Amino acid sequence: MLELRPNCEWCDKDLPPDADDARICTYECTYCAKCVADVLKDVCPTCGGNFVPRPIRPKTAYHDTPKLGLGHQPVATKRHYSRWTTEQVERMAALLKDVAAKDR
Numbered sequence: 242m243l244e245l246r247p248n249c250e251w252c253d254k255d256l257p258p259d260a261d262d263a264r265i266c267t268y269e270c271t272y273c274a275k276c277v278a279d280v281l282k283d284v285c286p287t288c289g290g291n292f293v294p295r296p297i298r299p300k301t302a303y304h305d306t307p308k309l310g311l312g313h314q315p316v317a318t319k320r321h322y323s324r325w326t327t328e329q330v331e332r333m334a335a336l337l338k339d340v341a342a343k344d345r
């Protein structure tokens with residue numbers, strides 16, 4: 242199950258579960274769309290992969306089994322913060338921003 246992290250790991254913007262500007266990498270590193278575009282250049286500074294829009298988890302459970310939706314699998318509360326410096330982020334972006342994600 243996808244961990245719905247509550248904030249952008251770079252600028253700390255709140256990213257509630259229905260945010261349409263939340264972006265994730267394959268390891269669930271979570272950033273806002275503005276930081277992905279302007280700072281990260283669509284390169285995850287941790288794994289080097291690309292980002293996609295985070296799917297929005299429905300509020301409502303539509304079945305008795307399985308019990309799904311935000312009421313049953315709520316958002317994560319632990320805020321994550323990037324371990325990387327601006328210089329490290331820029332180095333990864335320069336290395337990989339012009340390489341297609343499938344070729345990284």
Ligand SMILES: [Zn+2]
Nearest residue numbers: 249252273276
């Ligand atoms: Zn951000």
Ligand SMILES: [Zn+2]
Nearest residue numbers: 266270285288
């Ligand atoms: Zn990543």
